[in-house]
Amino acid sequence: HHWIQDQVVRIVWLFGLNLWIIAVMLTLLVVLVFSSFVPEVNSLKCMHNATVSDIFYEDHGFSTGSADFLIPIGILNCNPGLDRCVVFHQMLVTDYMNLDVATKDPDYTNHIKNHNYKVSGRACMSESDCNKIKAQKADICIRSVGGQSCYCTTGACNGIDKLSLLIPLISILVYFLSN
Incomplete structure (x- = not known):
């Protein structure tokens, strides 16, 4: 009975960790997407x-x-x-x-x-x-x-291409969503 309880706790913990990682990835994705549309004043x-x-x-x-x-x-x-x-x-x-x-x-x-x-x-x-x-x-x-x-x-x-940061982030997000 304790073994089943431990497995349920582990599954819930892993599921929560994956949700947390996905939330962080989505937040970074949103920040990168919006920052790519904002003009950078005096930062060329x-x-x-x-x-x-x-x-x-x-x-x-x-x-x-x-x-x-x-x-x-x-x-x-x-x-x-x-x-x-x-x-x-x-x-x-x-x-x-x-x-x-x-x-x-x-x-x-x-x-x-x-x-x-x-x-x-x-x-x-x-x-x-x-x-x-x-x-x-x-x-x-x-x-x-x-x-x-x-x-x-x-x-x-x-040399400051935001798309180069975005592509790996999207691929990691797709990986987590597919698992």
Whole structure:
């Protein structure tokens, strides 16, 4: 008689645990779904890196060589006024210094401004910057063909894709519901 009572208690406990897990999963699912529709104000994050080039000259003004320097930075919040994640192809450093990003993101610009030739990389930029460098809207931030840059403002572009969190959560929920 105690054995049956113990089994009933165990079944009720396991059933309660499964209901609790399902409730937590459903709550997380609801939060993720609703948060994906809420605009994120001033929270755009983009990958930042740069490759800068310098040309070296001898005393008589002749070029003696050049060097490229890769500057890995990481994923950073975009500063106000910079609302695009942009992958940009080589441009002259002097052209870069005429973009909004040069003044609105001084930390990034400090890596670039003392070089004398070209820069390429990834950064947050303004719509005006995208127009100046002929950036094109893309679903993902990769270098586009034809020597043009891409920009993007979606989660998939900047590495913060809520769908990638949602899929495993749904599969776990389906597993618990099927058992």
